[in-house]
Amino acid sequence: xxxxxxxxxxxxxxxxxxxxxxxxxxxxxxxxxxxxxxxxxxxxxxxxxxxxxxxxxxxxxxxxxxxxxxxxxxxxxxxxxxxxxxxxxxxxxxxxxxxxxxxxxxxxxxxxxxxxxxxxxxxxxxxxxxxxxxxxxxxxxxxxxxxxxxxxxxxxxxxxxxxxxxxx
Amino acid sequence: xxxxxxxxxxxxxxxxxxxxxxxxxxxxxxxxxxxxxxxxxxxxxxxxxxxxxxxxxxxxxxxxxxxxxxxxxxxxxxxxxxxxxxxxxxxxxxxxxxxxxxxxxxxxxxxxxxxxxxxxxxxxxxxxxxxxxxxxxxxxxxxxxxxxxxxxxxxxxxxxxxxxxxxxxxxxxxxxxxxxxxxxxxxxxxxxxxxxxxxxxxxxxxxxxxxxxxxxxxxxxxxxxxxxxxxxxxxxxxxxxxxxxxxxxxxxxxxxxxxxxxxxxxxx
Numbered sequence: 001x002x003x004x005x006x007x008x009x010x011x012x013x014x015x016x017x018x019x020x021x022x023x024x025x026x027x028x029x030x031x032x033x034x035x036x037x038x039x040x041x042x043x044x045x046x047x048x049x050x051x052x053x054x055x056x057x058x059x060x061x062x063x064x065x066x067x068x069x070x071x072x073x074x075x076x077x078x079x080x081x082x083x084x085x086x087x088x089x090x091x092x093x094x095x096x097x098x099x100x101x102x103x104x105x106x107x108x109x110x111x112x113x114x115x116x117x118x119x120x121x122x123x124x125x126x127x128x129x130x131x132x133x134x135x136x137x138x139x140x141x142x143x144x145x146x147x148x149x150x151x152x153x154x155x156x157x158x159x160x161x162x163x164x165x166x167x168x
Numbered sequence: 169x170x171x172x173x174x175x176x177x178x179x180x181x182x183x184x185x186x187x188x189x190x191x192x193x194x195x196x197x198x199x200x201x202x203x204x205x206x207x208x209x210x211x212x213x214x215x216x217x218x219x220x221x222x223x224x225x226x227x228x229x230x231x232x233x234x235x236x237x238x239x240x241x242x243x244x245x246x247x248x249x250x251x252x253x254x255x256x257x258x259x260x261x262x263x264x265x266x267x268x269x270x271x272x273x274x275x276x277x278x279x280x281x282x283x284x285x286x287x288x289x290x291x292x293x294x295x296x297x298x299x300x301x302x303x304x305x306x307x308x309x310x311x312x313x314x315x316x317x318x319x320x321x322x323x324x325x326x327x328x329x330x331x332x333x334x335x336x337x338x339x340x341x342x343x344x345x346x347x348x349x350x351x352x353x354x355x356x357x358x359x360x361x362x363x364x365x366x367x368x369x370x371x372x373x374x375x376x377x378x379x380x381x382x383x384x385x386x387x388x389x390x391x392x393x394x395x396x397x398x399x400x401x402x403x404x405x406x407x408x409x410x411x412x413x414x415x416x417x418x419x420x421x422x423x424x425x426x427x428x429x430x431x432x433x434x435x436x
Contacts, residue, residue: 017218020215020218021218021219021222024277024279027278027279027412030279030350030351031279032279033279050181051180051181051184054181054184054185054188055184055188058188058191058192061192062192065195066212066214066215067215067218067219068277068280069199069277069282069284069320070199070280070282071195071196071197071198071199071200071282072191072192072193072194072195072196072199073192073196073199075188075191075192075195076189076192076193076196079185079188079189079192080185080189082185083181083182083185083189130193130196131280131281131282132281132348133196133197133200133281137348140348
């Protein structure tokens with residue numbers, strides 16, 4: 001039990017640091033950055049205490065905000081996807097996810113991709129809407145959402161593939 | 169009463185979400201208005217410390233380039249010194265209006281719409297808010313928040329940034345803003361249509377605020393168009409500074425700021 005908690009704390013810290021120090025300096029084509037810190041939210045256990053989960057997501061977002069000087073942009077987007085995550089879980093894995101039979105690490109790659117993509121796109125759309133905060137720049141928001149989402153999804157899938165333990 | 173408690177218990181997740189989400193939104197709104205984004209910023213000892221320790225390693229990769237820039241600047245200053253007919257006053261009796269401090273940029277950003285830099289000098293080095301930050305090539309931004317050891321600089325690549333600027337040839341002045349499209353190009357607005365403009369003309373700071381002294385380099389005119397009311401030009405300015413590559417900066421402190429502010433306050 002304590003092993004899982006340590007794992008999650010370590011994941012939290014590593015993701016925030018990697019995000020702030022490495023990934024935010026990529027600026028591919030001038031503005032495209034992946035935001036893989038949402039892996040923490042994606043991989044959080046399903047049979048959880050939801051209040052704690054929502055609060056942790058807020059903490060995650062606000063830590064990233066602290067590093068990137070972006071007000072409450074990441075916090076808002078993270079809390080939102082944490083709250084609506086059950087909807088996406090049900091959509092991607094079917095109704096069975098309730099019975100805790102689904103393990104994200106061992107699930108079917110297609111289902112996992114749907115789940116990651118949906119959450120990433122929603123997160124990025126909210127993130128960039130809040131960041132730009134200007135209705136006359138809808139195109140800029142959509143452009144940033146599209147390209148950063150692709151980047152984030154690819155990285156997230158790769159990372160989970162590399163770090164997932166093979167079922168024996 | 170029972171029902172109210174039940175309602176809270178039933179909807180506790182939603183209420184927590186609503187609370188945290190509204191906190192995030194209000195922080196976001198504050199970050200979009202000038203001088204109010206105070207609560208969440210990276211000029212504190214935790215994030216500043218992390219950025220500084222990483223920067224300590226990173227700076228070795230740019231040493232060669234830094235040296236070349238220093239040599240170039242030294243060269244320019246030497247040329248000014250030798251071509252000066254009057255001997256320069258270097259004695260301490262004649263100290264100018266401006267104090268200059270060196271600092272190192274430990275975090276730079278340019279891909280977002282509101283960009284900030286962090287520098288490794290703060291209140292301990294007698295820095296305060298509203299000091300101008302420049303490099304040897306041109307302006308960088310204005311300090312908008314300080315902690316003990318670090319300061320946050322609002323970059324000119326920030327939609328909240330407003331800097332007074334003027335043409336080098338004439339005294340027509342306007343306001344420097346950024347439309348978020350290109351980190352190399354900023355916009356100079358409110359230049360009256362009588363101003364004679366040519367592509368390639370130099371833009372300087374105007375000296376009409378207490379933050380920057382007059383005549384600091386900004387960039388050259390890339391193109392211009394007249395706005396809808398046909399009274400003012402909007403000018404695209406190509407920066408001399410490469411905002412994506414900034415190592416060392418200078419901070420300018422105007423010793424007469426308080427005196428000027430006090431004079432301005434009489435009017436109000």
